[in-house]
Amino acid sequence: GNSVTQMEGPVTLSEEAFLTINCTYTATGYPSLFWYVQYPGEGLQLLLKATKADDKGSNKGFEATYRKETTSFHLEKGSVQVSDSAVYFCALIEGAQKLVFGQGTRLTINP
């Protein structure tokens, strides 16, 4: 079946550092890909998405590019802030509506 594998955490960085969280997937076909974020005490929120190969999703300074050659969707941000501390989940959509998530990566940004 389809699956998503994420870089293991936790990840700890200093403010203004460059962030990469790796995500690779196994899927039949070319499903839409997502990054969700879970801030402390809050529900999962959609951060960005890409619906086809070579698409780049972006939001709040985060970016991820859908790479079918490497079956990857790595999350990047050029300069992280303390407020970016959260758990990040990579996911794909299976069929019309079923999200398949990675295990999550906890990110902590120190001032």
Added chain:
Amino acid sequence: GAGVSQTPSNKVTEKGKYVELRCDPISGHTALYWYRQSLGQGPEFLIYFQGTGAADDSGLPNDRFFAVRPEGSVSTLKIQRTERGDSAVYLCASSLTGNGNTIYFGEGSWLTVV
């Protein structure tokens, strides 16, 4: 509120007991989903409703788990004869039509079976 609302936010129950978890989706959303998230893991799909009917219940782990959405709005996830392995966060989500629309999640119901 405007988001997906789940109650209770926390539930502790004894092994063998029956539990109900409630989800109130965003008003007007016809699609509703239940996921389960164990500690240190990503959410896992349980069931998807389109209106009142369960369009996909392939993620329900066994027949102790059941979900209903009788009027196409509020949904209840029911767990019979709870086991310690059922301890997890149960997440509800909704989307406008269930056809590629953004899926919005609630904050979850933490279930602990002791």
